[in-house]
Amino acid sequence: MNFKLLPAVALAVACLAAASDGAKADRIKNPIAVFSGLDKITGRIVSFEAAVGETVQFGALQLTPRACYTRPATETPNTTAFVTVDEVTTASNERKRIFSGWMYAASPGLHGIEHAVYDIWLTDCEGGTDVIVDPKEGGSEAQPPETPDTRGPPPARR
Numbered sequence: 001m002n003f004k005l006l007p008a009v010a011l012a013v014a015c016l017a018a019a020s021d022g023a024k025a026d027r028i029k030n031p032i033a034v035f036s037g038l039d040k041i042t043g044r045i046v047s048f049e050a051a052v053g054e055t056v057q058f059g060a061l062q063l064t065p066r067a068c069y070t071r072p073a074t075e076t077p078n079t080t081a082f083v084t085v086d087e088v089t090t091a092s093n094e095r096k097r098i099f100s101g102w103m104y105a106a107s108p109g110l111h112g113i114e115h116a117v118y119d120i121w122l123t124d125c126e127g128g129t130d131v132i133v134d135p136k137e138g139g140s141e142a143q144p145p146e147t148p149d150t151r152g153p154p155p156a157r158r
Contacts, residue, residue: 026072030128033065033081038119047123059118062086062095068125069132079105081122085113 036047037058050056055064068081085099104111108121 027069028128029130030068030125032126033068034124
């Protein structure tokens, strides 16, 4: 092993850790979430929109986006939405919650809805102009956290 490179590697790791710890990006609150859905019976893929707080029907699934965020054009793209999905049975009209959580447009396979008949994934958020500035850690202007239905996604795991 070449021990001459060890200090340079340690310095690079320390710089990356410092940059990722303090970097909080602003986000844009959007009123419209854009999804794609796959009907596995027909093989058709349909794109559809849902306003935040509005429930839309896709087959037997009812989808309600609670929040939809993007980042400013100057930041690394990151489109996220907090979504609840209920399955409605046709015989008794009962609803069963099958998903409640964050969907990430960048990784639809990890954070999409995989149902026996339908798949749904987030593709975009649109119409936003309100920029939410995340408070910097340790600052005196820290604000209380938002309600659970509208707060941003948890930090990315590494």
